[in-house]
Amino acid sequence: MDATTKKELMKIACKIRMGIIEGTFHAKSGHPGGSLSIAEDLSYLYWREMNVDPKNPKMQNRDRLVLSKGHTAPALYAALALKGFFPESELKNLRHIGSMLQGHPDMKHIPGVDMSTGSLGQGISAACGMALSAKISGDSYRTYSILGDGEIEEGQVWEAAMFASHYKLDNLVAIVDNNNLQIDGTVEEVMSPYPIPEKFAAFGWHVITIDAHNFDEIEKAFEEAKTVKDKPTVIVQKSIKGKGISFMENQVGWHGSAPNAEQYEAALKELRDTLNDLD
Amino acid sequence: MSEIKKIATRDSYGNALVELSKEIDDLVVLDADLAAATKTGIFKKQVPDRFFDCGIAEANMMGVAAGLAATGKTVFASSFAMFAAGRAFEIIRNSIGYPHLNVKIGATHAGISVGEDGATHQCNEDIALMRTIPGMTIINPADDVEAHAAVRAAALHDGPVYLRFGRLAVPVFNDEKSYRFELGKGITLRDGKDVTIIATGLMVNEARMAAEELSKEGIDARVINIHTIKPIDREIIVKAAKETGKILTVEEHNIIGGLGSAVAEVVCEECPCLVKRLGVEDRFGMSGPALDLLKLFGLGSENIVKRVKGML
Numbered sequence: 058m059d060a061t062t063k064k065e066l067m068k069i070a071c072k073i074r075m076g077i078i079e080g081t082f083h084a085k086s087g088h089p090g091g092s093l094s095i096a097e098d099l100s101y102l103y104w105r106e107m108n109v110d111p112k113n114p115k116m117q118n119r120d121r122l123v124l125s126k127g128h129t130a131p132a133l134y135a136a137l138a139l140k141g142f143f144p145e146s147e148l149k150n151l152r153h154i155g156s157m158l159q160g161h162p163d164m165k166h167i168p169g170v171d172m173s174t175g176s177l178g179q180g181i182s183a184a185c186g187m188a189l190s191a192k193i194s195g196d197s198y199r200t201y202s203i204l205g206d207g208e209i210e211e212g213q214v215w216e217a218a219m220f221a222s223h224y225k226l227d228n229l230v231a232i233v234d235n236n237n238l239q240i241d242g243t244v245e246e247v248m249s250p251y252p253i254p255e256k257f258a259a260f261g262w263h264v265i266t267i268d269a270h271n272f273d274e275i276e277k278a279f280e281e282a283k284t285v286k287d288k289p290t291v292i293v294q295k296s297i298k299g300k301g302i303s304f305m306e307n308q309v310g311w312h313g314s315a316p317n318a319e320q321y322e323a324a325l326k327e328l329r330d331t332l333n334d335l336d
Numbered sequence: 337m338s339e340i341k342k343i344a345t346r347d348s349y350g351n352a353l354v355e356l357s358k359e360i361d362d363l364v365v366l367d368a369d370l371a372a373a374t375k376t377g378i379f380k381k382q383v384p385d386r387f388f389d390c391g392i393a394e395a396n397m398m399g400v401a402a403g404l405a406a407t408g409k410t411v412f413a414s415s416f417a418m419f420a421a422g423r424a425f426e427i428i429r430n431s432i433g434y435p436h437l438n439v440k441i442g443a444t445h446a447g448i449s450v451g452e453d454g455a456t457h458q459c460n461e462d463i464a465l466m467r468t469i470p471g472m473t474i475i476n477p478a479d480d481v482e483a484h485a486a487v488r489a490a491a492l493h494d495g496p497v498y499l500r501f502g503r504l505a506v507p508v509f510n511d512e513k514s515y516r517f518e519l520g521k522g523i524t525l526r527d528g529k530d531v532t533i534i535a536t537g538l539m540v541n542e543a544r545m546a547a548e549e550l551s552k553e554g555i556d557a558r559v560i561n562i563h564t565i566k567p568i569d570r571e572i573i574v575k576a577a578k579e580t581g582k583i584l585t586v587e588e589h590n591i592i593g594g595l596g597s598a599v600a601e602v603v604c605e606e607c608p609c610l611v612k613r614l615g616v617e618d619r620f621g622m623s624g625p626a627l628d629l630l631k632l633f634g635l636g637s638e639n640i641v642k643r644v645k646g647m648l
């Protein structure tokens with residue numbers, strides 16, 4: 058990846074992080090930690106990888122994204138707003154009464170949201186259905202789904218993993234965001250899903266492991282996924298929960314709590330500094 | 337008189353899917369390793385490229401159905417009522433109901449007439465579960481003719497539908513030529529002024545027979561077939577309450593949460609009158625031949641006659 062592109066994507070990731078902070082602060086709730094860890098994924102997917110049109114969000118042959126870890130909606134909403142699916146000012150209404158931006162993704166009302174998710178383990182099944190649908194009709198679109206590492210403790214994920222492999226869904230890419238933290242502690246403490254790559258490999262998937270915050274590796278992974286035939290691909294990414302805001306990084310407490318006014322200012326200042334450094 | 341034809345509504349389901357595949361381009365049928373029993377196997381044989389077995393994984397099947405529907409397919413997802421409505425409840429609720437996707441759940445082997453498999457497979461709770469999901473349409477057809485019409489109506493309806501079918505071969509009493517199905521509309525099978533029997537599914541024919549018996553004793557019972565349990569036909573129920581003053585509901589389902597509850601809700605709100613519920617009395621089923629079980633659980637015309645007399 059050339060330096061200009063990389064810098065552009067880094068800036069977008071930083072702006073997505075600002076949107077996450079904006080949304081969760083005004084909502085006085087939400088899940089900033091796991092949202093911050095997928096900012097690079099969303100930058101790459103929406104600005105480099107996926108064929109989508111903000112002016113025509115229901116475009117028939119668009120690529121689909123199912124945010125299976127639906128509680129990280131603040132990240133998805135920030136990305137969609139930045140991309141132009143709806144005004145960025147909408148982010149401040151996150152989780153408010155009457156707001157389009159529900160606590161978890163709502164495909165009925167939010168332009169650009171391809172599937173309603175939030176109850177863990179369910180989005181990946183819907184993604185399988187979308188990928189199968191493309192196979193049935195000979196459509197060229199691809200389906201992406203982002204899962205949490207805690208989420209894969211749900212049995213339904215492994216039902217879906219079997220299904221995707223059985224029906225050779227090579228138009229499906231799952232991303233497992235391995236930030237190592239879930240509500241009750243580290244994933245090892247709560248219910249270890251490790252080793253994640255080996256588990257997916259055993260279920261017949263093509264497995265790629267990357268650093269979630271490295272655009273070179275992200276690009277390489279998505280390019281490699283396109284060359285895989287007759288198998289679904291999973292990208293298992295090592296990530297940092299709370300990434301980009303020093304006092305939130307690797308702190309389990311930031312899984313599901315919003316910044317107060319002071320923390321909000323401090324977080325935005327850090328992100329502004331990051332953005333300035335990139336300019 | 338010639339012997340009346342008997343067909344299980346699950347067979348009607350499989351046959352109707354094949355017929356629909358000729359008319360609906362985007363039809364897809366899913367099953368969870370029960371195609372031979374749910375009768376989607378009939379579809380699988382005729383339209384193999386539109387049939388996908390999901391294996392013994394009902395939760396994923398419902399999610400896959402949601403994804404297929406989200407991309408424009410008309411999906412029928414099939415399993416036994418126990419595993420569809422029961423095991424996969426939350427997936428139906430969140431992945432299908434909440435986004436109001438075009439998924440039709442074909443749930444067979446409902447009620448105790450499953451027979452020998454016993455309590456673990458006899459689902460008497462599915463109507464109650466599905467009724468609580470906003471926007472879910474529930475159809476419980478009574479015979480082969482009605483089941484065909486129900487599958488067609490479900491396919492043409494925009495939104496999620498729960499279809500309830502039985503394992504047991506049951507008499508085909510509706511006339512194929514004159515029968516008309518209207519979603520959400522009950523059917524008055526017999527007019528009457530003394531009492532109304534409101535039945536659904538396999539119990540409709542038992543209610544008809546009970547009314548015949550009652551008429552021999554000078555009791556004039558109205559019989560209403562409620563095939564669409566949600567949205568329920570309030571008008572036909574209120575009219576019956578006003579005109580006959582007494583209602584007996586009959587269903588092969590727990591008396592809690594099913595047809596009886598739905599009718600009682602309407603009557604209580606709009607025209608209070610005596611409502612008695614005949615059904616599975618908040619207990620689990622058991623193994624045995626279907627017909628013997630129906631008798632044992634009081635789900636036959638003789639018991640309907642008895643219960644009606646007790647109300648007069």
